[in-house]
Amino acid sequence: MNSMIRVLKLFFLGLFFVSCQSPKQSKPNVVLILVDDMGWTDLGSFGSDLYQSPNIDALASEGLMFTNSYSSCTVCSPTRASIVTGKYPARLHVTDWIEGHKYPWEKLSVPDWTMYLEDEEYTIAEAFKDAGYTTAHFGKWHLGEKEENWPENHGFDLNFGGWKKGAPNRNKDIGSNGYFSPYGNPRLEDGPKDEYLTERLSNEVVNYIDKNNEKPFFINFWLYNVHTPLQAKQEKIEKYKSLIDSTARHQNATYAAMVEHTDDAVGKIIAKLKEKGLYDNTIILFSSDNGGLIGKSKRTVTNNAPLKTGKGDIYEGGVRIPTILYAPQYKLGGKEVDVPIISMDYYPTLMDLAGITTNKTKAQTVDGKSLMPIIETNSSINREAMYWHYPHYHQEGGVPYSSIRFKDFKLIQNFQNNTYELYDLKKDIGETNNVLESHADEFKIMKNKLEAWRTSVDAQYASENQNFNKKLQHKKRSN
Numbered sequence: 001m002n003s004m005i006r007v008l009k010l011f012f013l014g015l016f017f018v019s020c021q022s023p024k025q026s027k028p029n030v031v032l033i034l035v036d037d038m039g040w041t042d043l044g045s046f047g048s049d050l051y052q053s054p055n056i057d058a059l060a061s062e063g064l065m066f067t068n069s070y071s072s073c074t075v076c077s078p079t080r081a082s083i084v085t086g087k088y089p090a091r092l093h094v095t096d097w098i099e100g101h102k103y104p105w106e107k108l109s110v111p112d113w114t115m116y117l118e119d120e121e122y123t124i125a126e127a128f129k130d131a132g133y134t135t136a137h138f139g140k141w142h143l144g145e146k147e148e149n150w151p152e153n154h155g156f157d158l159n160f161g162g163w164k165k166g167a168p169n170r171n172k173d174i175g176s177n178g179y180f181s182p183y184g185n186p187r188l189e190d191g192p193k194d195e196y197l198t199e200r201l202s203n204e205v206v207n208y209i210d211k212n213n214e215k216p217f218f219i220n221f222w223l224y225n226v227h228t229p230l231q232a233k234q235e236k237i238e239k240y241k242s243l244i245d246s247t248a249r250h251q252n253a254t255y256a257a258m259v260e261h262t263d264d265a266v267g268k269i270i271a272k273l274k275e276k277g278l279y280d281n282t283i284i285l286f287s288s289d290n291g292g293l294i295g296k297s298k299r300t301v302t303n304n305a306p307l308k309t310g311k312g313d314i315y316e317g318g319v320r321i322p323t324i325l326y327a328p329q330y331k332l333g334g335k336e337v338d339v340p341i342i343s344m345d346y347y348p349t350l351m352d353l354a355g356i357t358t359n360k361t362k363a364q365t366v367d368g369k370s371l372m373p374i375i376e377t378n379s380s381i382n383r384e385a386m387y388w389h390y391p392h393y394h395q396e397g398g399v400p401y402s403s404i405r406f407k408d409f410k411l412i413q414n415f416q417n418n419t420y421e422l423y424d425l426k427k428d429i430g431e432t433n434n435v436l437e438s439h440a441d442e443f444k445i446m447k448n449k450l451e452a453w454r455t456s457v458d459a460q461y462a463s464e465n466q467n468f469n470k471k472l473q474h475k476k477r478s479n
Contacts, residue, residue, distance in 0.1 A: 027216040028329065029282040030128065030350055031269065034083070034220075035262055036076060036140055036166075036227040037311055039292020039304045040320045041249070042259055050243060050250035051259040055267030056286060056324070061334040063284070063326035064375070070405075071290045072343040074311060074318035074390060074398060076166055077142050079289040079343050080222070084123040084143075084154065086347030086366035090389040091457040092118070097166060098142055103393045104465075105472035107416055108400055110392050111460035116144030117154060122360045124347050125155030128218040131356045136208050138201050139222040142166040150187070156220065160204045161188040161197075167227045168197055179224070179231040196233055198225050198258075202265035206272045213276055216354075221269070225262045228293065230301065232257030249303045280328045283353050285346055288321040294396070308431045312394030314401045314412055315431050319388065327353055330375055337374055340405060342386050344368035349375075367457075385446075387453050391415070391462040400462040404450040409439070411446040415462055420447070 041047045045057040045065065072082035075097040078089030089095050093114040102110055117123075125135045137151035141162030144150065151159040161183075169176040169184035176184025181195040191200050205221055236257035244251055266286070273279040294310035294317070295301035304310050304317035311318055323341065326332070348370040351361065373379045385406040393399055399416035408426040413419075422436040422443055436443055453459075 026281075027132070028354055029213075029217050029219075029273075029278060030133075030354060031219045031221060031273075031282060031284045032083075032124075032346065032350065033266060033269075033284065033286045034080070034140075034222040035286075035288045036222070036224055037290060037293045037301075038226055038259075038262075038288035038322060039302050039310065039317070040307055040322055041304065042226070042292055042302055043322050045324075046322045048250055048259075049245070049248045050240065051256045053259060053263040055263045055270060059266065059270065059284060059286065059326050060324045062332065063324050063334065064332045065334065065336045066323040066325070066339075066341050067336050068338045068340040069287065069321050069323035070319045070340065070342045070386065071288065071321050073388065074290050074313055075394065076140075076227075076289045078390075080141070080143055081117055082344040082368075083346050084117070084125065085121045086124070086344045086368040087121075088344065088367045088387065088389075088457055090387070090454070090459040091365070091367065092121070093458075093460055094143075095390060095460065096392040098144065098164075100392060101395060104467060105469040106393055107465055107468050107473060108391075108393075108462035109465040110400075110462055113391075113460055116146070116149040119148075119153075121154075122364055123155045124350065125151070125218060125220065127155075127351060127356060127358055127361055128354070129155050129157070130358055130360075131354070133216050133218045134212050135218045135220075136160070136212070137162050137220040137222070138205050138208075139220075140166065140224050140227075141222065151220070158208070159187050161185055161201055161224075162222070163187050168224050168229065168231075170229060178229045196261065198223060198261045198265050202268045205265075205269050209269070209272050209276060209278070213278060221265075223262055223265065225265075226255060226258040226302075228301070230254040230258065232261055236260055249305055251303070252301060255301055282328065283350065284324075284326040285350065286322075286324040286326075287343065287346070288323075289343075291316075291318040291320060296396070306430045310396065312396035312398040314388060314390065314398070314403045316410075316425070316429060318398070325349075325371070325375070327375060329353075332375070335378075339374055339380050340383075340386060341371060341381075342368070345371055345381075385449055385453075387450065389454060389457075389459050391460055402450055402454065402459075404446050404453070406442075406446050406449065409442050409446065411443065411450065413447075413450065422446070 043053045045060040071079045077098045081094040136158040137156040151162040168178040170178045179197045182190040240253035240256035292302040307317035308315035309317045345368040388403040402413045412421045423431045
């Protein structure tokens with residue numbers, strides 16, 4: 001009899017514990033994690049031979065790993081705009097990082113492009129908010145100079161750390177110190193001296209989850225990591241200095257430490273979700289805003305090999321990124337997916353996974369494609385091609401271009417020299433062999449498609465520069 005009573009007590013105690021830990025909402029929560037400047041091979045699960053990312057790798061083992069994933073642009077702000085709207089940057093006219101560079105001596109003049117996210121855009125945060133979600137943004141925003149363009153005015157109930165800057169603030173006049181407090185950020189109170197920014201932001205996310213789990217939540221966690229300035233805690237830097245092998249692809253100990261800081265932040269959030277009984281009801285999407293920054297001589301940051309070049313350039317190193325999707329309602333099991341996807345696909349995909357449809361989203365143009373066919377039936381998505389358009393110059397060497405990926409082929413139009421390059425990515429992921437002459441039919445089809453697409457989105461163009469100075473054309477572009 002006593003044993004029976006003990007069993008019953010344990011049973012009802014278990015029920016009580018579960019009721020305290022389980023979420024009261026049935027709609028899935030969503031956490032969208034965006035890393036800044038993380039390259040395609042900058043995670044252990046994506047092939048790094050130095051960087052350690054056990055928490056993100058564990059997430060990948062439970063979700064889908066997209067190995068043919070692309071950013072909507074080779075730089076940050078346009079990709080970010082495309083993620084929150086589901087539209088091509090060219091359609092939004094947000095085509096460079098805000099505020100960009102003009103390089104007035106170059107051969108072409110950049111267009112008068114839009115340096116903020118328009119009020120009329122119906123963002124993913126607004127869609128989730130209208131569906132009954134609480135919404136919060138943590139970290140980098142970089143979608144407008146004025147406060148009216150910041151997260152709290154684009155659908156987010158709360159904003160921790162999102163403002164005009166695209167990198168941690170380093171300003172001697174106000175004492176800000178990049179990744180270490182004081183931050184000099186009007187949307188993030190300073191912490192104790194030398195507090196690390198990524199730890200602080202992840203702590204804010206964890207606190208938010210602790211206090212806001214009665215209703216479903218949409219969390220935008222956009223890290224400043226691993227953008228320059230390269231800064232990390234010294235103990236992590238020393239750890240990687242001791243691990244570097246001279247034959248390894250990745251060689252930067254500080255950058256490796258920043259990747260680990262990123263992984264720690266993701267791990268902390270996942271641990272909190274599990275502690276609160278929310279992990280099995282939370283969709284997590286992890287990605288990057290563009291390819292890895294290679295850097296110039298004497299300041300090499302990362303290495304995107306076997307991909308060509310990096311951030312700021314249209315070659316694969318500038319746009320191919322790591323993307324992971326964890327959707328607990330589906331048994332995805334760490335499968336690698338080679339179907340090409342692009343950043344603006346996140347908007348319709350997360351909406352579909354959460355079961356959200358609104359008249360506003362139906363009425364506005366959404367260029368992204370839902371990935372539900374891949375998730376549900378392992379089939380492809382109905383997309384003819386993917387496009388990029390960048391009528392700007394970039395300090396890492398990029399010039400005005402347009403590009404299209406059609407099937408396994410990628411066509412690049414260089415406006416600076418009025419030339420074309422065509423690559424068969426299935427055979428040549430490093431883009432070393434221009435097959436333009438041997439694939440005239442593919443070139444003609446893709447050229448026509450690219451021109452038609454630019455017209456359809458009202459793309460802006462760089463124009464002839466009347467003040468072009470050939471002597472200064474190759475002048476060093478500074479960050």
